[in-house]
Amino acid sequence: MSKRGDFVTILQTTVLFLRPKLETGLDIISEAMKLPEEAIPSDLRKAAMEMWEHFVNRKAPPEWLALHREQAQEQERANKDLVTIAVNPVDDADAWWMHAEACSDSMPKQCIDLVCGRGVRSIAVPRHIAEHFRDWAAGIPGWEYRPFVFSDAKGSPIFE
Numbered sequence: 001m002s003k004r005g006d007f008v009t010i011l012q013t014t015v016l017f018l019r020p021k022l023e024t025g026l027d028i029i030s031e032a033m034k035l036p037e038e039a040i041p042s043d044l045r046k047a048a049m050e051m052w053e054h055f056v057n058r059k060a061p062p063e064w065l066a067l068h069r070e071q072a073q074e075q076e077r078a079n080k081d082l083v084t085i086a087v088n089p090v091d092d093a094d095a096w097w098m099h100a101e102a103c104s105d106s107m108p109k110q111c112i113d114l115v116c117g118r119g120v121r122s123i124a125v126p127r128h129i130a131e132h133f134r135d136w137a138a139g140i141p142g143w144e145y146r147p148f149v150f151s152d153a154k155g156s157p158i159f160e
Contacts, residue, residue, distance in 0.1 A: 007040050008032045010048040020056050028055045039068035083130035083158065084151045085114060086122035096142030107136045114148075134159050 001009070011032050015025040028051060041047040041064050050062035061069070100107075100115050111133045113120040125133070130150055137143060150159040 003037045003040055003044070004033070004035060007044050007048060010044055011051065014048060014052055024055055028052065035068065039064065078126065080153055081127045082124045082153055083127050084122055084124045085111065085130055085133060086149045086151070087114070088146050088149050091145055091147045093142045093145035093147035096140055096145060096147045099140045099142065100137070103140055108133050
């Protein structure tokens with residue numbers, strides 16, 4: 001069984017034995033099932049009791065749970081700011097492609113596979129990387145033929 005499985009089992013046993021309100025018990029178990037393995041401390045019984053105290057007795061969340069929630073929120077904010085850079089399927093930018101690989105030493109490293117012909121048709125990168133890539137790519141002859149399409153997390157075009 002996995003660490004998370006053992007952790008959830010301890011919480012399920014506690015919920016069945018101590019019988020909190022149904023909603024509270026389900027909240028505890030649901031939250032535990034969402035936790036990644038690396039967020040769960042090694043002392044499973046102590047962690048389960050800390051989580052129990054947080055949900056049932058309304059104590060502050062344990063440090064490990066607060067840290068996990070903070071990291072999850074940061075990741076969610078970062079994902080909202082991701083830009084997808086995709087090869088334009090209707091591009092006529094042969095001149096751009098011929099010059100681009102020769103200039104690849106100055107492009108953002110996250111975009112190398114997209115430009116250097118490794119079969120990658122799209123990538124998702126943070127907005128600041130996408131802006132840097134756009135600025136880099138715009139300096140190469142043939143950019144006016146738009147070899148790439150930039151879109152936000154909802155799929156709407158940006159940088160038009």
